[in-house]
Amino acid sequence: MALKAFATPGPLGDGWLEWDYGMAEDDLVERLLGIEPGSPLAALRLQREAIRQHAQGAWRELVLTQVPGGVSSRERAAIALAVARQQGNAALLAECEALAAQVGAPPEGARTEVLLRYAAMVAEAPERCGQADIDALVAAGMSSQDIVAVTQLVAFIPFQVTLLAGLRAMQEEARA
């Protein structure tokens, strides 16, 4: 795996992540589904190369960012893990478990509780979100930028889960 975690503290005293740029950038979807380079599905995905790149780019910016800003790498990993667990894709869940184990858990307390409660609501029942849910994040010390980052992160996991499920069906079809 190209992903490496370093013990050196980042600006927020949190674990931080670095890519080994000596290797081609990881493609999470390809790796989780075991899509072989040169296979018909790999070739098909190259016809939508921009989508492949920006899907990986969004994952990198949201989950693996080296500039986590107001939402720490530990908080990001914990949110990704909680949403992956709720969404039920085994491969993505295992990936998020490994990541969370690498970076470590965020501190226990009110802020983490508020974050995870919000993540669960956006993932499971976004229709039920209200101003009070956003205000709870503000009260926990989160800026507008932090709130957008957290929401983008939560909402990106269902994108991945849906994409993985659709591509997995295409793999099954090709094997049949």
Place this chain on the structure above:
Amino acid sequence: MTRFTMQEVGWEPRIPPVEAESATPEQLAALEACPPAQRRSTYFLTLAQDPASLGERGALFNSVMYAPRGLPRAERELATAVVSIVNGCVYCTSVHARRFAELSKEVEVMERLLEAGLETELSPRRRAIVDFAAKLTREPEAVGAADLTPLREAGLDDLDLLDLIHSIAMFANANRLMQSLGRSVMP
């Protein structure tokens, strides 16, 4: 009557959007990656609060919805309208229902989908797209090769199918952003 409509629904953010005049260079660069018609919308200006995620996600959205060839744009819009109905996003439904109607000229088909629901009578190709979009949204882990058969029988090739999957996945994301960061305002 259902709560879904093709009329213009408003969207009101729950956090302050970025002001175009005082946006940072990073925020402006991220907005540049978004569909041109939407760069000044309240929704994109709200997402611009976090430029790193908007840049990648905006470019992703653009490619999914507008990449040339492959699945006709009207059918990408049909799929995203169906996903938005399943997820209960009144705002996204109204926008993408209108785009489908404009591109396909099948206003009546969309009206029935909104009023009578997803089970309304459709051509085999529309039926296959609607059923797949609904199932991949409701129970992604239950989807398998058999669910692709009606789409293949309706003439979708590999690229069409990949575009359909991308469109459905994009709205698992878009519906959640839209419903949590703000609320739909009925006309």
